[in-house]
Amino acid sequence: MFVARSIAADHRDLIHDVSFDFHGRRMATCSSDQSVKVWDKSENGDWHCTASWKTHSGSVWRVTWAHPEFGQVLASCSFDRTAAVWEEIVGESNDKLRGQSHWVKRTTLVDSRTSVTDVKFAPKHMGLMLATCSADGVVRIYEAPDVMNLSQWSLQHEISCKLSCSCISWNPSSSRAHSPMIAVGSDDNSPNILAKVQIYEYNENTRKYAKAEALMTVTDPVHDIAFAPNLGRSFHILAVATKDVRIFTLKPLRKELTSSGGLTKFEIHIVAQFDNHNSQVWRVSWNITGTVLASSGDDGCVRLWKANYMDNWKCTGILKGNGSPVNGNSQQGIFNASLGSANTSLQNSLNGSSASRYFFPPLDSPRAGSRWSSHAQLLPPPPLIEHSCDADTANLQYAHPRRRCVSRPLNLLPENEGV
Amino acid sequence: SRLVQVSKNYRSVIRACMEDMHQAALSARDPALQSQYSTQVSILSAMELIWNLCEILFVEAAAAGPLMLRLLDWVRLHICDVDNMVREVLSSENPSKHELFWNVVDVFVLQGRMDEARHLLSKEASANPTSVNMYKILDDLMKKMPVPSLGNTQTLTEMELKWQHWHEECQRYLQDGTFASNSHMESICKILLGDERAILERKELMTTWYHFLVTRLLYSHPTVKPMELRLYAQMDLFLGGESSPEPLDTILMAAFEFEMHQVIKECSIALSNWWFVAHLTDLLDHCKLLQSHNLYFGSNMREFLLLEYASGLFSHHSLWQLGVDYFDHCPEYGRVYLELHIERIPLNTEQKALKVLRICEQRQMHEQVRSICKIMAMKALRNNRLGSALSWSIRAKDAAFATLISDRFLKDYCERGCFSDLDLIDNLGPSMLLSDRLTFLGKYREFHRLYGEKRFSEAAKLLLMLMTAHIAPCSFWMTLLTDALPLLEHKEVIFSAEQTYELMRCLEDLTAGKVDKQKFQQSNPTSARFQDDVETTKVEMLRLALARNLARVIVKEGTLEGS
Numbered sequence: 001m002f003v004a005r006s007i008a009a010d011h012r013d014l015i016h017d018v019s020f021d022f023h024g025r026r027m028a029t030c031s032s033d034q035s036v037k038v039w040d041k042s043e044n045g046d047w048h049c050t051a052s053w054k055t056h057s058g059s060v061w062r063v064t065w066a067h068p069e070f071g072q073v074l075a076s077c078s079f080d081r082t083a084a085v086w087e088e089i090v091g092e093s094n095d096k097l098r099g100q101s102h103w104v105k106r107t108t109l110v111d112s113r114t115s116v117t118d119v120k121f122a123p124k125h126m127g128l129m130l131a132t133c134s135a136d137g138v139v140r141i142y143e144a145p146d147v148m149n150l151s152q153w154s155l156q157h158e159i160s161c162k163l164s165c166s167c168i169s170w171n172p173s174s175s176r177a178h179s180p181m182i183a184v185g186s187d188d189n190s191p192n193i194l195a196k197v198q199i200y201e202y203n204e205n206t207r208k209y210a211k212a213e214a215l216m217t218v219t220d221p222v223h224d225i226a227f228a229p230n231l232g233r234s235f236h237i238l239a240v241a242t243k244d245v246r247i248f249t250l251k252p253l254r255k256e257l258t259s260s261g262g263l264t265k266f267e268i269h270i271v272a273q274f275d276n277h278n279s280q281v282w283r284v285s286w287n288i289t290g291t292v293l294a295s296s297g298d299d300g301c302v303r304l305w306k307a308n309y310m311d312n313w314k315c316t317g318i319l320k321g322n323g324s325p326v327n328g329n330s331q332q333g334i335f336n337a338s339l340g341s342a343n344t345s346l347q348n349s350l351n352g353s354s355a356s357r358y359f360f361p362p363l364d365s366p367r368a369g370s371r372w373s374s375h376a377q378l379l380p381p382p383p384l385i386e387h388s389c390d391a392d393t394a395n396l397q398y399a400h401p402r403r404r405c406v407s408r409p410l411n412l413l414p415e416n417e418g419v
Numbered sequence: 420s421r422l423v424q425v426s427k428n429y430r431s432v433i434r435a436c437m438e439d440m441h442q443a444a445l446s447a448r449d450p451a452l453q454s455q456y457s458t459q460v461s462i463l464s465a466m467e468l469i470w471n472l473c474e475i476l477f478v479e480a481a482a483a484g485p486l487m488l489r490l491l492d493w494v495r496l497h498i499c500d501v502d503n504m505v506r507e508v509l510s511s512e513n514p515s516k517h518e519l520f521w522n523v524v525d526v527f528v529l530q531g532r533m534d535e536a537r538h539l540l541s542k543e544a545s546a547n548p549t550s551v552n553m554y555k556i557l558d559d560l561m562k563k564m565p566v567p568s569l570g571n572t573q574t575l576t577e578m579e580l581k582w583q584h585w586h587e588e589c590q591r592y593l594q595d596g597t598f599a600s601n602s603h604m605e606s607i608c609k610i611l612l613g614d615e616r617a618i619l620e621r622k623e624l625m626t627t628w629y630h631f632l633v634t635r636l637l638y639s640h641p642t643v644k645p646m647e648l649r650l651y652a653q654m655d656l657f658l659g660g661e662s663s664p665e666p667l668d669t670i671l672m673a674a675f676e677f678e679m680h681q682v683i684k685e686c687s688i689a690l691s692n693w694w695f696v697a698h699l700t701d702l703l704d705h706c707k708l709l710q711s712h713n714l715y716f717g718s719n720m721r722e723f724l725l726l727e728y729a730s731g732l733f734s735h736h737s738l739w740q741l742g743v744d745y746f747d748h749c750p751e752y753g754r755v756y757l758e759l760h761i762e763r764i765p766l767n768t769e770q771k772a773l774k775v776l777r778i779c780e781q782r783q784m785h786e787q788v789r790s791i792c793k794i795m796a797m798k799a800l801r802n803n804r805l806g807s808a809l810s811w812s813i814r815a816k817d818a819a820f821a822t823l824i825s826d827r828f829l830k831d832y833c834e835r836g837c838f839s840d841l842d843l844i845d846n847l848g849p850s851m852l853l854s855d856r857l858t859f860l861g862k863y864r865e866f867h868r869l870y871g872e873k874r875f876s877e878a879a880k881l882l883l884m885l886m887t888a889h890i891a892p893c894s895f896w897m898t899l900l901t902d903a904l905p906l907l908e909h910k911e912v913i914f915s916a917e918q919t920y921e922l923m924r925c926l927e928d929l930t931a932g933k934v935d936k937q938k939f940q941q942s943n944p945t946s947a948r949f950q951d952d953v954e955t956t957k958v959e960m961l962r963l964a965l966a967r968n969l970a971r972v973i974v975k976e977g978t979l980e981g982s
Contacts, residue, residue: 022762023764023765024763024765025765068794069794090802090803231752231755288763308723
């Protein structure tokens, strides 16, 4: 049920991150060749590179889009100890005809003394804000008070995490019941049993971020972390990419009466743990409704995880990084995962040197959001729309010489557990 | 029964789709495409098969008696492997001489189509006078076979009794050896008696285990009750250990066993589309069948499946609109799913954006409205389409952004001396009040219009009001005063004395404020001085004009009429 398409990205070195914009029609890739490329999807579904420029003086680790309410804005972070914010300038008409656009640097954030490993914009209801994390264990939160002036950013918070940070994730919930929250993952390799995932929450009274939780059960290096979109739930869901895929729920406990406005503590449950990748898991990404999680690992595969209506999580799809199907099924994968290429060891498979592999749904487009995300409809799309059921067979009624009627199964997704 | 009608509608839709696909398959030239279409037809046919059975067993919940008839219809409708053979025999000149003649008769008998079977047999009888007696008896037996009636003409017990008698009669004839000389007729008699082995011998005419099931029931237990079906439904006898059940079989079996949830689960696994499962579950839910099964997740499953299906629609460039309706019918999560999905729809064109907005506004999704308008406004602003940006920010009720855009308009005016997007600004109406700057923009444009229409005194009044009521930002006062110059220099006196005093006061306020500015301009002395010079000249000109106007107006106002 999936179809894989390959794009010759022409990066001259490893691609470390791929990020879709909010509507899923633009994509940014960043690489060790120190550049960022922006791709636009045309009407007929092809991706064209509309910009490619050198962004840093070191490998670019991550790239991310701001919400379109702020315009066309990207942020990148790099080994060169800086993070940068870029804005697209609407070019001259001849540029448009050539299908090229220009991006200008609006600001460079130079506060870090070590490699900046992740950069993420905060949810839009918080204004124009972003967070970076560095190898020296500091998370910095910057804000641009005037959304029309992207050159003015001020450092609002510096959070010292004590462990080298590898990834951050903002909690997207805009509910008034939830204060701003950010999860930080660490890939610290030294042998210790320190919690590699920490949750920081904004305290209205002290006007600072303070540590609210540490996931003590995660003691292996963490490569990626992602909060799921909140569907009006009271609790949060967090996915962690470490030596396996883990999904946690965090239920806020009732605040102590003595410290109103103080930190909320959480009741933490692990609702799923999957070691199917059988190797390091590098990226995790949610779809827009937070109902499907995609993960990528050193086994060169992308796996999709879904909970049925009884909240049991199961694998509903596997895709090999080179686009071939798994389990010898004659199906191909249609799937949108710009999942991470961040496998330094997987040089050629997933997002290796020159090609970027992406998987897309047969219909229109990948939903938005960075990386995989927002692909609400993962599983087989409704057949009335497209010829999605290529391999689905069920040659039921016509021409079967056998004595029994049904000759082939209707459709099989690998490891599909269905409802 | 309304629900049965709905179910039938679904099935007719599936059939129509199948028909279209079939046509497409026939007319396709590319063999790959053709096989694809054919596959689709097969899948649709399976869907209809399953749906039909579910309709009989669950929606209509046919009771013993009518159940048999419905199942017979069902089998007849879906087993068409034999159609060609039937057609061939019936259309031949001498059917009874056709080599497949008896096969066709058997097909009719197996499907309970007694009249057709008898009709064919009569042809055989007329061709073979020797077997006339045998034929008459068989024909009679077939004619007399009791069938469940749809109306209330007989009760089940009556029917059972009659059937028992008939069965015994058939038995007697068989045991008497009446049909011994004609193996075909003998086998038919055995089938009438429900002899399993005899029926199984005609396996290839039935092709499926469920056909076998229905035939067996017809000839051994026609008054079967729905719940008893599971006792008879088994595949092993038919398959004989040669092949294993396939998804379709599992689904049908679950249906015969009245395991509704199992049916849904198996369908979800087997079918690649959520359409079938979502709609079937919804229908069953409406029949109140899922809850009655006493499983707490009954209604949640319906919603779960509908949400899945609808989410899938949103990735399509136009079918997302259907998805909206589906979400509307999901009480728990529909709204939030809609909110999340609708924001992500790419807004390639204005029409699409407006369509999306209308949907959001109808459902009071204010945050989404605001967000979408803001995104559109931002896009317009980046492309320098100020008018569009302004109308989007008005729609978003975004005062801050409206102020920003109004400032841009005013800046443009100062630089180029004319306005763009006049239509928009002229027709702002009450939305002008969204932001002070916007109000000023609107009123300022009005001033220009009045001036253009030579309604000078109104224009003058407006201009003054803009400053005195502090609608105009201080930065713009110089421009306004400069605009007043032509009015002051006009050959007719426009500003009254009082108005002139007001203007003078405004000018003084303005220049008083400018003294502080000079301190900041130390850093850039040359241009600052140039600016100063320009400013000073302007101020002097204004002062002169104001003084002259004052002089003229005093005289005018002091002059008595008619002297």
